[in-house]
Amino acid sequence: MNELNVKNMVCDRCIMVVKQQLANLGFETSEIGLGYVKLKQPITEAEKKTIATTLSSFGFELLDSDRAKIIERIKNVVIQRIHHEEELDLKINWSTLLAKELNLDYSAISSLFSSVEGITLEQYIIRQKIERVKEFLFYDELSLKEIAYKLDYSSVQHLSTQFKKITGQTPTEFKSQRLGRGQRNPLDYI
Known part of the structure; x- marks a missing residue:
């Protein structure tokens, strides 16, 4: 899995924050837009949880359903x-x-x-x-x-x-x- 759906990404600054936080965690994005991120590499469930925790501190939420x-x-x-x-x-x-x-x-x-x-x-x-x-x-x-x-x-x-x-x-x-x-x-x- 290398695509994430992110709740509350509603503006260019949101995109910038999400991209920066992913880079801080060592993940490269291939595409990013309102509500979604495509990573260059697949991630594990543990990495997904780390991303979710990091993004939640900025008011974002990973969507699963x-x-x-x-x-x-x-x-x-x-x-x-x-x-x-x-x-x-x-x-x-x-x-x-x-x-x-x-x-x-x-x-x-x-x-x-x-x-x-x-x-x-x-x-x-x-x-x-x-x-x-x-x-x-x-x-x-x-x-x-x-x-x-x-x-x-x-x-x-x-x-x-x-x-x-x-x-x-x-x-x-x-x-x-x-x-x-x-x-x-x-x-x-x-």
Whole structure:
């Protein structure tokens, strides 16, 4: 076995930390991305436990079950699209995208996600988009209209309605409270 699935790898810094910790333990990676690592050499169960212990001290978790791996892959696809791409594809169809990326039937993906996470996949996507909106509001570089366009909302009103439903505040209220300081959530807790 030389592929590891890692929970809570949600950003480039996470990738950097995991890669560094593996190097510190003497393991070389051949490929690393959100939620996974491919090592150049196979590892033993004892080495896997050492890796798991080391990574857990940084908030990461090795995944063993197939269900957990699928859930983490779903989350990584959503996070990659929403938080790490310049603009969402304005014609994005999440069900088609996820089915293609995971090579699974969307109804099975959606059902598994809901049963494990306790929220629908659509709710998870909305929450991720709202966190991205908070980030844009925090840095105050874009207008609400530009944010709505960038995140594929049909209108500023649609964005505002969803934002208030999730946060209890309008985007303007959020922004005026010292630019939302302390109100953003880590991506791995959404």
